Amino acid sequence: MSRRLKVSAAQLGPIHRADSRKSVVARLVEMLKEADSRGSKFVVFPELALTTFFPRWWMEDQAEVDKYFEAQMPSPETLPLFELARSKGIGFYLGYAELTEEEGKTRRFNTSILVGPDGRTVGKYRKVHLPGHAEHRPASPYQHLEKKYFEVGDLGFNVWKMFKDDIIVGQCICNDRRWPETFRVMGLKGAEMVVLGYNTPTDNVYAPKEPPYLRVFHHNLSIQAAAYQNGIWVVATAKAGKEDGFWLHGGTAIVAPTGEIVAKSNTEEDEVVSYDCDMELGEYIRNTTFNFAKHRRPEHYKLIVERTGVKVEPSN
Amino acid sequence: MSRRLKVSAAQLGPIHRADSRKSVVARLVEMLKEADSRGSKFVVFPELALTTFFPRWWMEDQAEVDKYFEAQMPSPETLPLFELARSKGIGFYLGYAELTEEEGKTRRFNTSILVGPDGRTVGKYRKVHLPGHAEHRPASPYQHLEKKYFEVGDLGFNVWKMFKDDIIVGQCICNDRRWPETFRVMGLKGAEMVVLGYNTPTDNVYAPKEPPYLRVFHHNLSIQAAAYQNGIWVVATAKAGKEDGFWLHGGTAIVAPTGEIVAKSNTEEDEVVSYDCDMELGEYIRNTTFNFAKHRRPEHYKLIVERTGVKVEPSN
Numbered sequence: 001m002s003r004r005l006k007v008s009a010a011q012l013g014p015i016h017r018a019d020s021r022k023s024v025v026a027r028l029v030e031m032l033k034e035a036d037s038r039g040s041k042f043v044v045f046p047e048l049a050l051t052t053f054f055p056r057w058w059m060e061d062q063a064e065v066d067k068y069f070e071a072q073m074p075s076p077e078t079l080p081l082f083e084l085a086r087s088k089g090i091g092f093y094l095g096y097a098e099l100t101e102e103e104g105k106t107r108r109f110n111t112s113i114l115v116g117p118d119g120r121t122v123g124k125y126r127k128v129h130l131p132g133h134a135e136h137r138p139a140s141p142y143q144h145l146e147k148k149y150f151e152v153g154d155l156g157f158n159v160w161k162m163f164k165d166d167i168i169v170g171q172c173i174c175n176d177r178r179w180p181e182t183f184r185v186m187g188l189k190g191a192e193m194v195v196l197g198y199n200t201p202t203d204n205v206y207a208p209k210e211p212p213y214l215r216v217f218h219h220n221l222s223i224q225a226a227a228y229q230n231g232i233w234v235v236a237t238a239k240a241g242k243e244d245g246f247w248l249h250g251g252t253a254i255v256a257p258t259g260e261i262v263a264k265s266n267t268e269e270d271e272v273v274s275y276d277c278d279m280e281l282g283e284y285i286r287n288t289t290f291n292f293a294k295h296r297r298p299e300h301y302k303l304i305v306e307r308t309g310v311k312v313e314p315s316n
Numbered sequence: 317m318s319r320r321l322k323v324s325a326a327q328l329g330p331i332h333r334a335d336s337r338k339s340v341v342a343r344l345v346e347m348l349k350e351a352d353s354r355g356s357k358f359v360v361f362p363e364l365a366l367t368t369f370f371p372r373w374w375m376e377d378q379a380e381v382d383k384y385f386e387a388q389m390p391s392p393e394t395l396p397l398f399e400l401a402r403s404k405g406i407g408f409y410l411g412y413a414e415l416t417e418e419e420g421k422t423r424r425f426n427t428s429i430l431v432g433p434d435g436r437t438v439g440k441y442r443k444v445h446l447p448g449h450a451e452h453r454p455a456s457p458y459q460h461l462e463k464k465y466f467e468v469g470d471l472g473f474n475v476w477k478m479f480k481d482d483i484i485v486g487q488c489i490c491n492d493r494r495w496p497e498t499f500r501v502m503g504l505k506g507a508e509m510v511v512l513g514y515n516t517p518t519d520n521v522y523a524p525k526e527p528p529y530l531r532v533f534h535h536n537l538s539i540q541a542a543a544y545q546n547g548i549w550v551v552a553t554a555k556a557g558k559e560d561g562f563w564l565h566g567g568t569a570i571v572a573p574t575g576e577i578v579a580k581s582n583t584e585e586d587e588v589v590s591y592d593c594d595m596e597l598g599e600y601i602r603n604t605t606f607n608f609a610k611h612r613r614p615e616h617y618k619l620i621v622e623r624t625g626v627k628v629e630p631s632n
Contacts, residue, residue: 122632128613131605156616161630168630178605180496180545181617188619190628206604214574218544221575225541228534229496258530259537286626288522289447289494293625297444300472301497301621303504309609310602312506314477314484316438 003165003279005193007042007235008035011252013269014241015052021077024050027270028081028094034272036088041117041163043085046197046239047095047127047174048110050078053199053239054097055132055149056142056246065149069099069108073121086119091162093171093237095197097150098126110150112171112197114160123160126153127173129182140205142246157185167192167279170232174198177236178222180229181304187230188292192279194226195235202247216251220261228259231285233277240268257282319481319595321509323358323551324351327568329585330557331368337393340366343586344397344410350588352404357433357479359401362513362555363411363443363490364426366394369515369555370413371461372562374452381465385415385424389437402435407478409487409553411513413466414442426466428487428513430476439476442469443489445498456521458562473501483508483595486548490514493552494538496545497620503546504608508595510542511551518563532567536577544575547601549593556584573598 010031015024028045035043048054054068073096074082085092091114098111110127130152132144159170170186170193177183177196186194200219204210219236227234233256240250252265254275263275286292326347331340344361351359364370370384389412390398401408407430414427426443446468448460475486486502486509493512502510516535520526535552543550549572556566568581570591579591602608 128616129611131611152613153616158631159629160632168628175611178545179612180500180541181612181620184496185617185619188623188626190626190630204604207600210574210600214576218575221537221541221544225496225537225545228537229494229541258526259534260530284523284526288520291625295445295447295491296495296497296624297468298621298624300444300469301501303501304497305614305617305621307504308612308614309607310504310506312484313475314506315474316476 003167004276005042005163005165005167005279006038006040006274006276007044007254008038008040008272008274009044009235009237009252009254010035011237011250011265011271011273012046012049012239014243015239016244017052021050025077025081029084031270031272032081032084032090032092035274036090038274040274041090043090043092044195044197044235044237045092045094046237047112047199048097049095049197049239051097052243053248055145058136058143058145066099069097071099073113082115082119085115089117091115091117093195093197095173108150109153110146110173112173114162114169114171116162122162123158123171124155125158125171125173126155127176128153128157129175129179131175142205144205157182159186159189159191165279170194172196174200177226178218180226183226183230183232187232191230191232192282193233193235193277197237197239199239199248202249215249219249219251220253223253223255224259224261227255227257228285229290231257231282231290233257233282238265257285319483320592321358321479321481321483321595322354322356322590322592323360323570324354324356324588324590325360325551325553325568325570326351327553327566327581327587327589328362328365328555330559331555332560333368337366341393341397345400347586347588348397348400348406348408351590352406354590356590357406359406359408360511360513360551360553361408361410362553363428363515364413365411365513365555367413368559369564371448371465372458374459374461382415385413387415389429398431398435401431405433407431407433409511409513411489424466425469426462426489428489430478430485430487432478438478439474439487440471441474441487441489442471443492444469444473445491445495447491458521460521473498475502475505475507481595486510488512490516493542494534496542499542499546499548503548507546507548508598509549509551509593513553513555515555515564518565531565535567536569539569539571540575540577543571543573544601545606547573547598547606549573549598554581573601
């Protein structure tokens with residue numbers, strides 16, 4: 001019998017600074033119910049899904065920053081989501097800002113978790129490719145301070161066995177999706193589906209001349225290439241719309257292992273996008289064009305791990 | 317003053333088994349003249365541009381196979397192309413089957429060269445990602461015997477400084493374009509433009525159920541993602557059309573560092589596609605989203621070089 005998984009991407013519209021955790025969790029709960037009504041067994045929520053995208057603001061008071069972080073998960077506010085999911089037998093991916101004490105040190109990460117249909121947290125990921133900057137840029141219309149508020153993730157790119165068919169699921173977050181290294185590492189560990197959430201501004205604050213139409217194009221291009229080049233399903237869920245006036249693009253999408261977008265959002269509001277994924281579809285790709293064992297040549301890839309930045313190195 | 321390069325992709329229609337080298341070179345010469353008339357300083361010819369795509373046939377007689385190979389380059393037959401290019405001050409990329417004696421051993425590679433506008437060969441590449449198989453598959457409508465007729469390339473992925481503006485040009489061949497590792501290595505060496513030729517069947521012989529419309533989609537997806545994710549120009553030139561009844565797709569394209577296809581072929585015949593490339597366009601991408609030095613995290617990429625094939629490795 002074919003291995004299938006009906007997945008729902010649960011896109012969030014804007015979360016404003018004034019919105020409480022409770023009100024946000026109520027929205028996540030509503031979308032989980034909608035996904036359940038469609039027969040979904042897996043719901044993918046966005047990155048930093050419990051608050052506004054706070055790295056857009058320069059804050060000097062760490063106590064103010066920490067209000068956007070979660071010191072426990074589930075927390076009293078998020079517990080209703082965990083309980084509902086468990087009662088429905090639904091697994092989910094959730095992004096949040098993680099505050100943790102490790103070896104006597106306070107640490108902060110941009111984190112996501114995979115929760116199994118039994119309600120237990122299966123796996124955690126901490127964002128590796130933090131975009132943006134750490135310094136204040138007062139001339140910029142908004143900040144992108146992920147490099148200030150978060151540490152670089154220390155857990156690497158991993159995959160987990162989930163659901164009744166033992167589907168191999170990987171996870172990453174937002175900007176990670178632009179880097180082919182992200183998906184290749186998970187592909188080499190046997191990923192069949194990679195899920196992620198994102199908050200991506202509608203304009204490119206670093207390149208004011210870049211036409212905004214390129215933003216969703218680049219998003220699609222990255223996740224479609226990742227899907228095809230590893231023969232995997234990719235589910236990418238946006239937080240979208242204008243948060244306190246700052247505009248994030250939508251473009252929530254479910255991508256087949258062929259690289260085709262098979263389902264997508266058409267709003268920048270709370271919206272559930274679902275697809276019944278045939279897990280066998282990626283197999284022919286992973287066994288032919290992208291049969292890694294037959295075709296990859298790591299002896300010629302060494303620079304990928306030996307060098308971080310560009311060094312102009314012509315052979316003549 | 318801005319650094320620009322007007323490039324032409326010189327797509328070839330079919331080359332049949334009966335066609336002589338001389339007749340093929342005459343077609344290349346015609347297209348080089350056309351490119352020159354448009355002011356191009358760089359012409360990109362296809363992979364194995366001097367013969368039919370011979371790996372589609374099972375041949376047991378090595379002497380028969382070797383008729384498709386070049387033991388010298390330039391050869392008497394190809395010299396007119398080199399001489400015309402030098403007289404016009406045009407550089408070019410040319411793919412061919414290379415037969416060479418090295419350390420007392422006969423070796424065969426699927427090779428490409430970059431020739432400078434002064435007529436000198438600047439750099440050589442030998443295809444790393446050989447697709448297909450080595451064994452005879454009599455039940456298949458055609459063979460794809462690159463793994464039989466060629467050795468895996470031994471020169472790695474390199475870049476060269478070319479033209480009056482010292483543009484950093486990389487090269488690869490056909491199936492290499494599907495592998496993000498190919499472009500990342502050249503990107504890390506400072507590539508500003510990567511050029512390649514290809515021969516790609518219109519159908520997927522390994523997956524007869526795959527809709528043929530995916531073939532050009534996968535080609536485009538791969539080169540567009542490569543361009544964007546490295547902030548480089550990509551020029552990809554087809555050999556296209558029905559060679560002795562075996563159909564190769566077109567899709568010759570020039571891709572900007574934004575990932576956009578800015579020029580493309582619309583036939584499966586000999587056709588020159590040109591674009592005046594602004595070499596600065598990729599800079600904002602390489603300095604922001606894909607500023608490798610700021611954002612890459614090789615410590616989490618190790619598996620890319622440590623592992624060739626998939627090993628299913630869930631963390632739970």
